[in-house]
Amino acid sequence: MIVELLKSGIKTRQISDEYGIEINMINRWRREYESKMGDFQKGGNCPEQNRNLRP
Secondary structure, eight states, rough: HHHHOOOOHHHHHHHHHHHHHHHHHHHHHHHHHHHHHOOOGGOOOHHHHHHHHHO
């Protein structure tokens, strides 16, 4: 859910303040998401494309 909020354009600081989550944790979740699904900030691969690439 937090990554979805980031994808919608909400700033990390705002999410941190509203949900009481450390910024470092939010950034970690973002990095993990990007490493698995592509960089959503730069129009990376969608999950459906990634599934087709796996053996």
